[in-house]
Amino acid sequence: MKSNRGMAAIAISIGLITTTGLALCDGGGERRGGSWFSGAAPGIERADTELYVRECGGCHFPYQPGLLPAESWERIMRGLDEHFGENAELGDPDRETLTNYLLDNAAGRVNRGLPNKIMSAQKGRAMPLRITEMRYFVYEHGEIPRRAVQDNPDVKSLSNCDSCHRRAHQGLYDEHDVRIPGFGRWDD
Amino acid sequence: MTMHHRLFAILLLAASGGTLAGGAADTLLQTYRDQGAGPFQAETGRTLWTKSFTAKDEPRGCTDCHGTDLTRAGRHRKTGKPIQPMSPAVNPKRLSDPKKIEKWFLRNCKWTLGRECTPQEKGDYLTYLRNPDN
Numbered sequence: 001m002k003s004n005r006g007m008a009a010i011a012i013s014i015g016l017i018t019t020t021g022l023a024l025c026d027g028g029g030e031r032r033g034g035s036w037f038s039g040a041a042p043g044i045e046r047a048d049t050e051l052y053v054r055e056c057g058g059c060h061f062p063y064q065p066g067l068l069p070a071e072s073w074e075r076i077m078r079g080l081d082e083h084f085g086e087n088a089e090l091g092d093p094d095r096e097t098l099t100n101y102l103l104d105n106a107a108g109r110v111n112r113g114l115p116n117k118i119m120s121a122q123k124g125r126a127m128p129l130r131i132t133e134m135r136y137f138v139y140e141h142g143e144i145p146r147r148a149v150q151d152n153p154d155v156k157s158l159s160n161c162d163s164c165h166r167r168a169h170q171g172l173y174d175e176h177d178v179r180i181p182g183f184g185r186w187d188d
Numbered sequence: 189m190t191m192h193h194r195l196f197a198i199l200l201l202a203a204s205g206g207t208l209a210g211g212a213a214d215t216l217l218q219t220y221r222d223q224g225a226g227p228f229q230a231e232t233g234r235t236l237w238t239k240s241f242t243a244k245d246e247p248r249g250c251t252d253c254h255g256t257d258l259t260r261a262g263r264h265r266k267t268g269k270p271i272q273p274m275s276p277a278v279n280p281k282r283l284s285d286p287k288k289i290e291k292w293f294l295r296n297c298k299w300t301l302g303r304e305c306t307p308q309e310k311g312d313y314l315t316y317l318r319n320p321d322n
Contacts, residue, residue: 081298086266086295089298
């Protein structure tokens with residue numbers, strides 16, 4: 001118990017140091033806004049670079065970069081030959097361009113409402129590779145039964161954002177826009 | 189638009205589509221010949237297309253996702269995402285961009301066969317896909 005508390009204290013300290021570090025970086029003026037926690041624009045930046053939508057959106061929903069932190073994107077882009085069981089290799093120029101785009105707009109690097117919530121829910125925890133394993137995501141989707149998603153042939157997976165979030169492509173994940181195929185509105 | 193005009197427009201579209209698809213495929217086939225491969229056969233391509241390979245200890249094949257009918261859309265076997273038809277006859281954008289063809293050969297050969305395809309295999313695939321009936 002005692003050592004648990006000790007670990008927690010260390011984790012919080014690391015968190016604070018990291019946050020401070022980021023806030024200091026923000027002082028450089030390159031980024032819009034300040035830290036993750038104040039003056040954020042609402043929602044999330046839409047993914048609208050043509051290259052990203054073509055290369056990544058060709059196979060799956062083009063997840064907005066702000067849905068994952070930079071360190072997750074970095075690992076994803078380093079392992080495209082084993083991309084969640086698929087080969088998604090890209091040539092060097094495209095991979096570099098897309099990596100820069102993802103890192104520049106990652107959660108923790110942009111000051112927008114949704115990425116901020118995602119980062120603050122994650123706190124000191126490890127950063128997963130899957131958006132669906134981020135704590136905020138798990139919390140928001142926790143009450144949806146399997147029959148509505150995984151066992152629903154029109155949805156299949158929580159990874160198919162736009163199957164239910166009708167304005168997911170515009171970066172709008174408001175609950176009021178949700179229509180689960182075969183189930184309709186979802187309000188909890 | 190009269191019937192005549194419409195027919196002409198369709199013919200023109202078909203011709204330009206054909207030229208585009210032919211252009212990219214021809215360019216690549218020549219590249220493969222320059223690498224020592226050839227001659228290429230649609231029949232060999234068909235055999236490869238319908239063959240079941242083993243990669244990562246599971247059976248994998250082109251038709252798992254693309255389906256057996258090249259003129260119809262396929263469906264990604266894991267994600268369920270529709271994949272537009274492979275046949276340039278019904279999908280003129282198909283086989284029209286050498287860079288895109290090479291990108292997908294790299295990804296899909298590594299996934300399906302567990303290795304990159306040889307220039308000979310790529311040439312046979314391409315010869316089959318552009319004109320399956322030959």
